[in-house]
Amino acid sequence: MENKIELKPCPFCGGEAMVIDTGDYFPVITYRVICKASCIMQGGLYRTKQEAIEAWNTRTDSAEQ
Numbered sequence: 001m002e003n004k005i006e007l008k009p010c011p012f013c014g015g016e017a018m019v020i021d022t023g024d025y026f027p028v029i030t031y032r033v034i035c036k037a038s039c040i041m042q043g044g045l046y047r048t049k050q051e052a053i054e055a056w057n058t059r060t061d062s063a064e065q
Contacts, residue, residue: 005050008057010035017056019049 007017015037022030022045033043033056046052 005053005057007033007053008059010037010039010041011059012041013037013039015039019052021049 007019009015010017013035015035017033018036019031019033022032028047030045030047031049031052032045033052035041043052043056046055
């Protein structure tokens, strides 16, 4: 059973994000997270939804900068 991880909002505009699969675009199905708002930010391609979400949610806390 896959652990559900909540997507953080877009790090650029704060908009809602969603996971998509590339099914029709590449010979191997991969997943990426995209921003649903107008900034069109996209994450990288990953083999699983879990990997795509974890990568999207990885960011530096502004308090650490």
